[in-house]
Ligand SMILES: C=C(O[C@H]1C=CC=C(C(=O)O)[C@@H]1O)C(=O)O
């Protein structure tokens with residue numbers, strides 16, 4: 397059995413080598429095969445053995461996972477990031493040999509990555525400069541009950557195929573059969589919310605500027621620093637998030653010494669064969685302790701003018717943007733409730749048919765940042781954030797997701813997240829400030845928004 401697969405890998409490698417010789421440039425080989433069921437988090441954990449960057453993605457219903465081990469190729473763009481990533485991806489695909497028969501599955505060449513919140517500031521986190529998309533060497537796809545392993549490997553014109561093939565088979569076997577390492581709880585050493593009084597003062601300043609008509613809404617973020625007694629184990633964090641944060645995308649993006657990880661409820665856009673799904677998610681209330689209280693909180697949220705306004709800015713903007721490149725746009729008139737473990741939000745789905753001349757990256761470029769993350773109007777609110785917010789957003793609040801070779805894919809907005817660095821973590825939370833925002837209420841809204849990550853990291 398194994399022998400047959402080895403021969404297949406060798407044959408495929410040979411094909412890629414021939415392409416590399418023909419094109420005078422190394423070629424990417426992408427081969428995929430069905431595999432026995434394996435837990436995506438276990439697969440992610442197995443990758444820690446190799447000290448290579450890992451990536452993790454789960455859809456909000458936790459039915460679809462993409463887990464990457466290693467970094468075979470990075471697409472990196474600093475300027476004109478959306479277009480550049482699109483061009484780099486197309487170029488790479490032209491040098492790719494795809495060997496698998498699964499046309500309806502999300503396997504083969506897939507790039508997973510993110511954009512910075514504000515590409516125009518150059519205030520990046522270390523290791524998260526610009527926009528980066530990664531084609532992992534090993535990619536696990538779990539689509540409901542179907543499991544696949546893709547191997548992506550760059551092949552040189554003079555590649556030693558026998559050696560490379562043996563290495564790939566050995567690594568693959570390790571990754572698919574690694575033992576489960578027991579998880580432990582990260583113990584918290586210290587916790588500090590940054591500049592809380594200054595932050596409330598900034599909310600006051602924002603409401604004042606809104607009343608002066610300088611803008612209508614601005615989303616202000618704050619951060620919390622937490623340190624632990626041990627190095628944080630990302631698979632442990634993901635396991636906790638998978639258990640506790642239903643209705644949320646799970647993501648992790650590792651660099652050499654950091655990891656950006658989170659569980660966000662906010663879809664930016666999904667495109668599947670030009671079927672577009674976007675989401676307006678803004679306006680927040682806590683969950684009630686009893687069913688009755690929860691209902692009360694929900695109906696308060698549905699009827700609260702402040703939250704409805706916060707939400708409507710997002711609906712209006714996304715509606716206008718989607719209409720500019722799609723047909724058959726469907727948007728319900730009224731929002732509904734989107735319930736999470738610690739919070740409930742106002743939610744409006746947007747469905748449309750993307751015109752053929754556009755791809756998901758055009759949509760991301762146009763939608764980000766929505767008024768759920770910057771405010772409205774976009775430029776005035778971004779100006780306020782750039783000038784006054786006392787932190788670097790980096791990839792927080794920015795699009796994170798994946799694209800396949802046909803430009804199908806999905807992007808979430810990276811909120812409810814943390815930047816983890818060995819034994820410390822920076823958590824992020826923001827909220828929409830409108831004319832009648834109360835600084836104390838906005839402050840407690842952001843406090844609740846820290847909770848999911850704080851719990852997952854072991855800090856509560
Ligand atoms: C900016 C965040 O949330 C946004 C998404 C949903 C609801 C929001 C709100 O009600 O303020 C925010 O716009 C965050 O969680 O960091």
Ligand SMILES: [Mg+2]
Pocket residue numbers: 678679680706827828841
């Ligand atoms: Mg809010």
